[in-house]
Amino acid sequence: MKNIRSSVALVSVCSVLLVATAAGQDSGDTDNGKQLYFDHACYSCHGYGGIGRRNIANNASGILVSEEVFITYLRARADQNPQFPTQTMPNYAASSLSDDDARDIYAFIRTLKDDPPEVDDIPALKGILEDAETGL
Numbered sequence: 449m450k451n452i453r454s455s456v457a458l459v460s461v462c463s464v465l466l467v468a469t470a471a472g473q474d475s476g477d478t479d480n481g482k483q484l485y486f487d488h489a490c491y492s493c494h495g496y497g498g499i500g501r502r503n504i505a506n507n508a509s510g511i512l513v514s515e516e517v518f519i520t521y522l523r524a525r526a527d528q529n530p531q532f533p534t535q536t537m538p539n540y541a542a543s544s545l546s547d548d549d550a551r552d553i554y555a556f557i558r559t560l561k562d563d564p565p566e567v568d569d570i571p572a573l574k575g576i577l578e579d580a581e582t583g584l
């Protein structure tokens with residue numbers, strides 16, 4: 449029940465911020481954000497390139513619509529509505545990840561693009577697949 453209330457509160461907060469801040473400017477430092485993405489172990493679940501347990505590359509996540517929404521998402525899980533430690537996403541409180549650092553991480557995440565090459569552009573893989581098709 450608490451989780452349902454938490455989710456409803458989070459969605460409400462995010463909806464308001466979505467409307468209020470969609471036109472906001474990003475201010476983070478992508479190089480520092482990249483370092484922080486590794487320091488805070490975001491990569492361990494979201495992958496080196498934003499493709500992992502939950503994809504956040506290609507601006508796929510609505511949470512990434514603005515840095516305010518992103519920071520609200522982090523804080524809603526921690527400062528405003530602390531959760532028990534979970535096996536999903538950790539709680540990133542302001543005391544462990546400052547707003548400035550969160551802005552830098554946000555700027556870095558927004559640069560992540562998942563753009564894998566076509567099979568035709570990888571000769572070795574193409575050969576393996578062709579051999580598999582012909583049974584060699």
Ligand code: HEC
Pocket residue numbers: 485488489490491492493494501502503504508509510511512518535536537538540553
């Ligand atoms: C232990 C694994 C884990 C770590 C570490 C982790 N996340 Fe997540 N993250 C998740 C999971 C699972 C979800 C989706 C479910 C949830 O919200 O709990 C998620 C959701 C998200 C979302 C929203 C994605 C969506 O579905 O719209 C963003 C953005 C995000 N994480 C960013 C980060 C950042 C930035 C860090 C590091 C500061 C981080 N995560 C660390 C597991 C993780």
